Amino acid sequence: MSEASKAAACAPDPAGATPRSVMHAMPEMPGGDPQPLAAQAASLPGPDIPPLGPGHARPRSPPPPAPEDEEDDDDAEMEEDDEDDDPKALLQAAEEGRAPPAPGAAQAGPPPPAPAQLVQKAHELMWYVLVKDQQRMVLWFPDMVKDVIGSYKKWCRSILRRTSLILARVFGLHLRLASLHTMEFSLVKALEPEELDRVALGNRMPMTGLLLMILSLIYVKGRGARESAVWNVLRILGLRPWKKHTTFADVRRLITEEFVQQNYLKYQRVPYVEPPEYEFFWGPRANREITKLQIMEFLARVFKKDPQAWPSRYREALEEARALREAQPSAHCPRSSVSED
């Protein structure tokens, strides 16, 4: 996770903004709305709720095609090195891309807002980020602009900066640009010691346990886990694909749709097999957020064995841990709230 580790994180310094653009062609972003996020995108409850500030009777921000406009305007180069991941540079590029074609002093937008309004926006953004993270939803920058910042998008840099500061000071969380390609942010715990918050609260995060179970199975197998294998394991927990569960409700939907939507799992058809079978893989988010060592500790806890009982996997996990430590002189591995709470 080199990008996130090098990011200026919570307080990108004001002097750091360079006129350079880091936006580039994003082939993986579909021209229209990205599918899994479309459901979350149109999420405002509508005119029922009395708006508290001017930001809500607002025009919708331009949809994702805006970054593609960028291509024409800039000789953008994709730079993969350190300063790249400064969220401010990203925002600057976003703002450039979204500037109306006839920029004039009188743009189609409100006059500079009062500082109090910006502060309020920062608070709204803070809550938005916290709730999205709580729901394990992806923090997508265009969504943040559309849902929260709205017509204040010209000031989104300062809003974002303030939000990052608040999150760091009050919650001990770092708002980091997880991926420049997909413009995703993540909320990362910044407190030392970075250990597993396995609070003795019993099974309070059953989703995590279920997810870890599946991820562990995939990991131990060393390749994708067939759906039938996953259900064999879940059967031990009393979960069946056809039975509704008190906590999980529809388990099958949870693991084949929700976890996939949240990018923790991949659910793919096994090629060349008839009748059709499906298998699970680790999703990109699991790769980012969950370490192999965590899986080994989970296995050890669940099966009451020493992690050495899975010798090759344990070795792999130790290697990964060493590699991560070396990649980051600043002590901890970024992890999100999915770990063990």
Added chain:
Amino acid sequence: MQSSSRRMGVMTDVHRRFLQLLMTHGVMEEREVAHLQKHCYKVHDSSATADKLEDFINNINSVLESLYIEIKKGITEDDGRPIYALVNLATTPVSKMASDYAENELDLFRKALELIIDSESGFASSTNILNLVDQLKGKRMRKKEAEQVLQKFVQNKWLIEKEGEFTLHGRAILEMEQYIRGMYPDSVKTCNICHGLLIQGQSCETCGIRMHLPCVAKYFQANPEPHCPHCNDYWPHEIPVFDPEKEGEPTISRPHRKSLRSRQH
């Protein structure tokens, strides 16, 4: 930037970790909150003696005040257990569930919410909710999908389901009380004792005032002849007895006289 350091409260890593984990869980019962507090002290400051929970939380709230968020304490309506959640006090759309759900899903919740508030018992039947599926804003939703969305709400602790009927989870009441009072000022019910929002409870058959079950339990504690605090008529319902320490069903202290409209958890 004017933030935490200026307030009387002091934020240390103990408080930060506490907030992180409270936010992760969404809503927590008092016992879990106490465990959590001890855990945070253990991790960051094992030498210090933990503040009393109430002071600990008030301290944090004094810092959160300027951010319009608060750790709010409530009581579950059906069995009187204290719960805590980090809630947003602003009523802007962004602050509520808006960020997680599609337009039609939010509208489904709104419809269910209306039915629940308008109902006498505080419960809305699955059938009645699903019958409104055609009226939803946004993309058309089939009844089968709507059932799943309702389950999602249960999973995320916005609704509770009992025997095919839905009511508001304690968390929803905590988080949305202000919004609900603002949206439905005429149909919203309040408790005569604590004046808080009331979804489930008991009501006086003569004058119509209502009380939460835990409020009933406290008010009529060990009173052999309960009378309505408003019209003084005989209180016709069974008086529940709650022990917030114990986990489990509240007990009923009187012989059954009228059917109890409250639900046991």
